[in-house]
Amino acid sequence: MSQKIDLDHRRFRQIIRGKIKRNLRKYISQGEMIGKKGKQAVSIPLPQVDIPRFRHGDKQEGGVGQGDGEVGDSLGQGEAKPGAGEAGDRPGEHLLEVEVDLDELAEILGEELELPRIEPKGAERIVSYKDRYTGIRSTGPESLKHFRRTYRQALKRQISSGTYDPKMPIIVPIREDKRFRSWKTEPLPQSNAVIIYMMDVSGSMGDEQKEIVRIESFWIDTWLRSQYQGIESRYIIHDAMAKEVDRETFFRTRESGGTMISSAYKLCAQILSDEYPSSEWNIYPFHFSDGDNWSVDDTQTCIEIVRDTLVPASNLFCYGQVESPYGSGQFIKDLLEHFNEEEKVVTSEIKDKEAIMDSIRDFLGKGK
Known part of the structure; x- marks a missing residue:
């Protein structure tokens, strides 16, 4: 019985996995998977998976081929007018x-986007125990x-000493019977990574772009x-100035004003220099903007920071440009x-939510 249950469970998980893969682009673009994110799992809404079965009507009702009618007549009930039906006793379709x-x-x-496995750097330098x-x-x-080893040792001692009574099988361990688990500490090489998200929150980045x-x-x-x-x-969020914030603030901030992208790149470079040596960390800066910047001079400053600091320190430097009706896209x-x-250096143009899946492939498809 347990083997059949396990088989049914695996089959069910395969069905669910197939449905997720077929609808993955829809889930990504609509954000359904992150709506109820838990600590280790997410809730995914799927159409109800029903087992096919016959439904029997009342005995008094006629079946197919019974009653009045002519060849070519519809077997259905006709088109129902909205709001014209009566209260029913059948359940609706649920998720x-x-x-x-x-x-x-x-x-x-990874399977759906054909993402390669990443080969981390610095694995031999970062060690946990x-x-x-x-x-x-x-x-x-x-x-x-x-407990079990202690009980066994006490039983062996009582049998060998003749104090064990099968009619009253009471086992009383003494100090010499006690057994304890032993352990040893093993080093575990780890590959650590840091992701630094930077987002333009100037007036041209609206709620849809931040979503x-x-x-x-x-x-x-x-x-x-x-x-x-x-x-x-x-x-990191920035308009004309940059500041580091927590995750909730990052996605909920409403700002306005001009844009100086270099302020974010300078702050990112400072964080990496102070806390994340490139020899020990796998570093992934991601910057999202609509492509507007304050001046040509500031853009040149950005180019220098990316070339001289961020690219040498990072596994990848990723820039995603979200289309906005107010941004120049330059x-x-x-x-x-x-x-x-x-x-x-990987760039990606994100026209709308439907383009998110392709943008992820742009960023992560190199396996660095």
Whole structure:
């Protein structure tokens, strides 16, 4: 019975996985997967998966081929007028919410977008330690006492000494019977990564543009977290000035004013210099803007920071340009002019929510 249940469960998960893959672009563009994000899983709304079955009507009702009618007459009830029906006793069509682990979600994303596995750098330099239980010993703290081994040792002692009574099988361990789990500490090399999100929050970046950034950032996070044991995310917003904020502020800030992109790049470079040496961290700066900048001089400053600081320190430098009716869209052209041959600089134009999936492939498709 348990084997049949396991088989049915695996089959059900395969069905769900197939439905997610077929509708992945819809989920990405509408943000349905991040609406109820949990700590380790997300809730995914799917159409109800029903098992086919016969439905029987009342005995008094006629069936197909019974009653009055002529050849060619419709078997249906005709078109119902909106609001003309009566209250019914049949349930409506509901959605099934399925919990999917983020690791499985990342795997589905990678399969659908054909994303290559990332080869992290710095794995041999960042080390954490884990205690692994390797055996049994006769001394140790009570919290690590092994009950079954202690009971077995007490039983052997009582049998060998002749104090064991099968009619009254009472086992009383003494100090010499106690057994404890032993452990040793093992080094675990880890590949850590930091993602620095930068977003233009000037007046030309509206709620729709920031929603695109929010959705795309979630999927970028989902994939990169599946590739690294440890990952940190930092958030920078900027108009004419830049500042670091928390995640909630990053996506909810309403700002206005001009745009100086170099202010964000300078702050990003400072954070990396102070906290994330490139020899030990895998670094991913992502900048989202509508392409407007204050001046040609500031754009030149941005080019210098990207070339001299951000590109040498990063696995990838990614710039996503969100289309806005108020933005000129010039900045992506400037980046392409200077970095068209630089593999570590990746640009992507994001016209609308439907383009998010293609933009993620642009950014992560190189596997760096």
